[in-house]
Amino acid sequence: MGKCEYKTISMNDIPAMAKLLINRQSFEGEVYPFLNNNYLNTEHITNMLENLFVHNNVNGVGAFIKDDLVGYIIGVVKIDTVRGRHIWVPYEGMAIRKDQSSELIRNLYTEVSVAWLEQGCFMHYTIIPLGNQAYYDAYLRLSFSIQQVHGVMNIGDYKPFENVCNAEIRVANKMDSEMMGKMSRIIQSYQNAAPTFEPVFPEVVMSIKASYKSIVEDNDDTCLVAIKDGQELGFQKYYPIHSDLMTPEHAIELTIAGTYSSQMGRGVGKELMNEGCRRMKEAGYENIITDWRITNLAASTFWPKCGFKPVAYRMVRYINSDIAWANFNNPSIELL
Numbered sequence: 278m279g280k281c282e283y284k285t286i287s288m289n290d291i292p293a294m295a296k297l298l299i300n301r302q303s304f305e306g307e308v309y310p311f312l313n314n315n316y317l318n319t320e321h322i323t324n325m326l327e328n329l330f331v332h333n334n335v336n337g338v339g340a341f342i343k344d345d346l347v348g349y350i351i352g353v354v355k356i357d358t359v360r361g362r363h364i365w366v367p368y369e370g371m372a373i374r375k376d377q378s379s380e381l382i383r384n385l386y387t388e389v390s391v392a393w394l395e396q397g398c399f400m401h402y403t404i405i406p407l408g409n410q411a412y413y414d415a416y417l418r419l420s421f422s423i424q425q426v427h428g429v430m431n432i433g434d435y436k437p438f439e440n441v442c443n444a445e446i447r448v449a450n451k452m453d454s455e456m457m458g459k460m461s462r463i464i465q466s467y468q469n470a471a472p473t474f475e476p477v478f479p480e481v482v483m484s485i486k487a488s489y490k491s492i493v494e495d496n497d498d499t500c501l502v503a504i505k506d507g508q509e510l511g512f513q514k515y516y517p518i519h520s521d522l523m524t525p526e527h528a529i530e531l532t533i534a535g536t537y538s539s540q541m542g543r544g545v546g547k548e549l550m551n552e553g554c555r556r557m558k559e560a561g562y563e564n565i566i567t568d569w570r571i572t573n574l575a576a577s578t579f580w581p582k583c584g585f586k587p588v589a590y591r592m593v594r595y596i597n598s599d600i601a602w603a604n605f606n607n608p609s610i611e612l613l
Contacts, residue, residue, distance in 0.1 A: 281381070283388040286337040286349050288330045293346035294339075295322045297372035302522055304375070305408035309588050311429060311525035311564060312408075322522075325369060329353070336364070336396060338389040340373075340381055348373035350385045352403075354396050359481070363400035364393045368523045368589060371403070371412065382415035390596075399596040404523070404589055413590065421592040426577065427568045428585030429525060435554045435584050438547035442503065442540075444510055446552040449500040454490045456502070456509050461489035463511070463535030473572040501553055503536075503545050511536030511545045513553050518566070523589055528564040529557055541575065550583050 286294070299322060306313035316322075329335060329351070337351030350371045352364040373381050393401065403421065405412050449457060465485065468475035492500050497517055503510040513534040520526045531553070536545045557565060567585060569576035604610075 281340040281342055281347065281384070283338050283340055283385070285392075286339040286351055288327065290339055290346055290349070291323060291326045291330070294326055294349055294372070295319055297346065297349065297374060298322055298326075298369055298522075300375055301372040301406065301409065305406050305588075308408035309429070309586075311431070312522070312588070314520050314526045316520060316522055322369070325522075329367070329369070336389065336392050337370075338385055338392070340377075340385055347377055348381045348385055350382070350389050352389065352393060352398075352401070354393075354398060360400060360402070362397050363402060364396075364398040366401070366403040368404040368406065368521075373411070379411040379415035379418075382412060383419055386415075386419055394596065394600065399598045399600075401594045401596070403592050405592050406523075406589055407587055416592050419594065421594045423571045423590045424593045425568050425591035426571050426580075426587050427523065427589040427591070428566065428580060428587050429528070430565045430567075430583060430585040432554055432558045432563055432565060437551045437554070438544070440544055441548035441551060442505070442510070442544035444503040444505040444545060444548060446501055446503055446548055449493050449502045449512070451493050453502065454493050457492050457500070457512070458486050458490040460509060460512055460535060460537075461486040463537060464533060466538070467535075467573050467575055468570060472574070473570055475570075499556065501549055501556075503549055509537075510540045511549060513549045515553065515557060515565075524566050525564045527562055528566050529560075529562045531565050531567040534567075546579055 299317065299319065302312065302317050306317065334354040335351050336354060337349060339346050339349040341347065350366060352366045352370060354362070355365050356362050371382070390401070401421075403416060404427075405416055407413060462482070465477055465482065467473070469477045492498055492514060499515040500512060501514075502512045511534070514532050516530050516532045518524060518528060518530045520528060534546070534549070554565070567580060569580050571577050
């Protein structure tokens, strides 16, 4: 292996990037056979990378050996009200040649992170594939931490829970708008509590409540509610998705779900999961995907029990923004 030269990646490098990504995903498919879907082909991956460059502010670096691309990392500069200004590395935003080690990933990040900080992005989010542990290992050794788990469950392998709650499970209808609005705080309350400690902003609470109330208006959703003695206990919402590199074909997404803390441990979630799997199987789906915050103890304990297997992590690193001035390039340092 020769010494790498690091250069800014561009649309001209997309054919070489697509080749690396296909090789990466072929290995992922060996570990997770359901990822060997129709999207694992040169045309689709090339188009996906082109769209990423055309429609986003992309900032990335490639590693070259004698003009051959052996690895790349690309991040999208994003701004939103929750995360502020940050970098987002999507699932397809990183790949290395199979003869390269995790050290190449660390070196690529070293190069590209400087440009990201120059863009004012001190929060870096990355979706990490889990089939090849080199990616996860490299990001752990870059002081990234796991924030979110993306999991897949094969409905055919699902084993229904026993000892479930004796509640009525039915599909929510337009008369249930207020009830769904009341349950909009369930997930936020878990995220806000120890050990997750996610801030809850009043504006966000109101926005989420409004979106929950409108769930019953969406004909594409299947929203199941658990009710006993006239009181709501919990819910699950399923939504059809288009498959991609990270999701299997014939899949549906369990987008949100929650049970009141007062009802935890009584089998409400288990009964909802039993009914959800039964309905999704009857509808012709083969897989369910979902994701959860790893520090949410209730979620990170329950979903694996249901049979969801992690296929990717969202990892994050927060860099102290004082580095923008507290560095040895600052002339005042030389005066000390």
